[in-house]
Amino acid sequence: MGRRISMSDLKRPYDKLTKEEKRDPKVMVPIFVNQMLPMWPAVFYKWFLNRFPEPTSWVAAKTAYARSTAVMSIVGYIMGLGDRHGENILFDSKSGEIVHVDFNCMFNAGKLFEIPERVPFRLTHNMIDAFGLTGYEGLFRASCERTLSVMRKEIDTLMSVLTPFIHDPVADSTFKSKTNTIKTVNEVRTRLNGSSHSGLPMSVEGEVTYLIGEATSVDNLSRMYVGWGPYL
Numbered sequence: 001m002g003r004r005i006s007m008s009d010l011k012r013p014y015d016k017l018t019k020e021e022k023r024d025p026k027v028m029v030p031i032f033v034n035q036m037l038p039m040w041p042a043v044f045y046k047w048f049l050n051r052f053p054e055p056t057s058w059v060a061a062k063t064a065y066a067r068s069t070a071v072m073s074i075v076g077y078i079m080g081l082g083d084r085h086g087e088n089i090l091f092d093s094k095s096g097e098i099v100h101v102d103f104n105c106m107f108n109a110g111k112l113f114e115i116p117e118r119v120p121f122r123l124t125h126n127m128i129d130a131f132g133l134t135g136y137e138g139l140f141r142a143s144c145e146r147t148l149s150v151m152r153k154e155i156d157t158l159m160s161v162l163t164p165f166i167h168d169p170v171a172d173s174t175f176k177s178k179t180n181t182i183k184t185v186n187e188v189r190t191r192l193n194g195s196s197h198s199g200l201p202m203s204v205e206g207e208v209t210y211l212i213g214e215a216t217s218v219d220n221l222s223r224m225y226v227g228w229g230p231y232l
Contacts, residue, residue, distance in 0.1 A: 014226045022115060025219045032222035036231040042129035051093055061096025063139060066131050068097040070143030073121035076100070077211060078151060078158075078191050080184075082110025084122040085228045107175075107184045115225040123215035126232050136212055144208045152204065155192045162188055 014022075014031070021027045048065070052058040076084070083105035090099040110117030128135050151158065162185050166178065175181040187196070194202040197210055214220060221230040 023223055025223060028222035029218055032218060032231065037125065040126070040231045042126045044126045044130040048096065048130060052096065062130070062132060064096040065098065066139040067143045069127065070140050071147050072098060072100055073123065074144050074147040074151065077120040078188060079106055080108035080188070081106055082108065082117045086232055089122060108187070113225065115223070117228070118220040118223055119215045119217070120211045121215055123212065124221070124230060124232055128216070136216070141208060141212065144212070145204050148208060149204045152192060152194070155189070158192065159189055
């Protein structure tokens with residue numbers, strides 16, 4: 001039986017890199033593809049097989065997993081929710097749904113980390129493998145599109161919840177100034193309008209395609225902080 005791979009084993013080559021190298025895709029992509037991913041092959045689908053052995057319960061759990069992952073991915077992207085490492089995404093062993101915890105890193109605060117977060121939501125190879133044969137092209141994509149479509153239709157309602165932040169003194173202390181608070185709220189509106197990427201509004205389908213591409217990009221994942229677990 002082989003020796004169990006530890007986090008120190010994984011971080012050893014990573015810790016030797018300079019800050020500049022950790023941000024360089026020419027350095028990080030080969031390390032990510034050739035060293036990290038082979039250490040951690042996709043196995044999450046086995047959890048569903050073991051936990052839900054009956055066909056009907058297995059299908060129900062996989063459906064709940066894909067839909068809940070899609071909803072939280074889009075909602076998290078709109079609200080700029082970061083720090084989605086493995087300990088902040090839990091799984092309900094009775095239904096298969098995901099459960100997010102720890103919402104301290106909101107409004108794109110992850111982009112201000114020493115090693116900035118580069119993905120709009122967590123969608124690693126392990127998570128995709130658990131979706132089944134269609135990967136993210138099946139129920140996950142359809143659920144993302146439905147979620148984003150609903151949020152766009154309810155943009156006025158959603159913004160009415162966020163707008164009071166502009167006049168809240170607690171928000172001022174959180175975002176350091178009223179100017180930053182207004183900027184943050186406006187960024188949420190821009191994402192809801194679908195115009196945060198090219199400056200021109202994107203269709204729901206086009207934006208979902210873009211977001212999935214960014215979330216699964218090897219270039220982006222390889223430059224995420226190793227403790228975030230982009231290889232899991």
